[in-house]
């Protein structure tokens with residue numbers, strides 16, 4: 440994939456879905472662009488490579504909601520908490536949790552939801568255009584999505600939320616049992632009820648990421664796999680040189696899009712990003728004959744089920760356990776138990792693959808998109824958290840507009856990079 444080596448106008452650090460969409464849109468503004476990626480494009484370290492791939496209007500709620508802290512911050516230390524925090528003394532984590540608690544209000548959650556939904560809608564439009572034909576078409580399926588509820592309370596509360604969701608632009612509706620049977624004739628669910636979102640769609644990964652890498656390279660972007668960034672040289676509030684495992688670059692602008700590793704990368708430049716990796720797992724099995732045809736969310740269990748042709752993928756868990764540690768066996772057993780409870784007749788045969796990914800999470804679940812002060816030519820595109828596949832296409836478009844000096848056609852202020860950094864706020868006063 441590597442093209443002829445020249446210094447690009449813009450260097451993008453990170454070749455996950457976010458970095459690739461930044462490169463795609465930057466190229467469309469006429470810039471010469473290079474992407475440097477530590478591993479191969481679509482390799483297993485990238486969070487974009489093994490996830491459940493849901494995109495579309497479902498799931499735009501920020502993680503920070505008032506209900507999450509029903510048992511206080513200490514409730515997050517319980518291993519069965521939907522957002523589990525592995526207890527440890529880590530100043531960055533404690534600061535992140537303080538900011539997360541501050542974001543757990545009705546107003547902030549509603550404001551965050553509006554921003555995420557707008558980004559998801561824009562992204563879905565881009566995906567429909569991009570995947571209409573060519574190799575990407577086989578990696579994108581838009582046939583709707585089922586949300587299954589096992590408890591009467593969960594189902595009742597979901598049904599109550601439908602009118603507000605529809606008013607907000609999410610085409611949710613109650614799915615009657617006969618309709619569910621018609622949609623999924625061979626599948627036996629043990630549930631109280633289900634909703635349906637006709638805008639539900641999903642990407643098949645890592646195939647989508649690899650094809651996107653090829654498409655971007657085809658537009659003239661230089662892609663450099665195995666080119667880990669090892670350092671930056673700065674002068675006069677500018678990044679003047681980026682050092683990588685495959686030599687140096689002197690770009691006019693640099694974009695940090697290194698997912699969960701963006702904080703580490705930015706820290707070497709003195710830029711603090713409020714970012715925590717949230718570990719999740721997927722288990723991919725050979726699809727049994729009675730596997731769902733549509734993607735399904737096992738709602739109370741917070742597990743997603745993605746049909747991938749002759750394979751079936753289950754994914755879930757959200758665990759703040761740092762860049763290195765997590766209890767994978769316990770978590771994957773929990774995912775399997777949830778699947779067995781909702782789909783008791785499903786008997787997955789043969790595990791094809793298990794995978795662990797690190798979601799780059801901000802305290803308010805909004806991405807960090809924009810210029811990193813005090814630098815004139817350093818940009819950040821990260822923090823897409825639990826919904827990065829569904830936000831990246833539009834997020835890349837916004838970054839490209841900002842770098843081109845254009846006014847983006849969406850308010851980017853809620854996503855500004857310095858919003859959690861007290862030194863940036865002091866500098867602005």
Ligand SMILES: Cc1cc2nc3c(=O)[nH]c(=O)nc-3n(C[C@H](O)[C@H](O)[C@H](O)COP(=O)(O)OP(=O)(O)OC[C@H]3O[C@@H](n4cnc5c(N)ncnc54)[C@H](O)[C@@H]3O)c2cc1C
Pocket residue numbers: 452453454455456457458475476477478484485486487488490491492493494666667668669696697698699700701704717718719720721743754755795796797798799821822823824825826827828829830
């Ligand atoms: C179990 C699970 C399920 C998920 N399901 C969904 C879903 O259904 N829908 C959805 O929208 N989102 C989902 N997500 C979230 C989604 O996967 C992420 O938000 C998204 O992949 C983040 O993309 P990214 O490009 O920011 O990060 P990444 O894909 O991690 O890309 C960052 C890249 O930067 C590279 N890098 C790091 N450091 C350096 C360096 N120094 N030099 C060069 N390169 C570097 C890394 O190798 C990596 O490839 C899920 C996540 C998990 C874990």
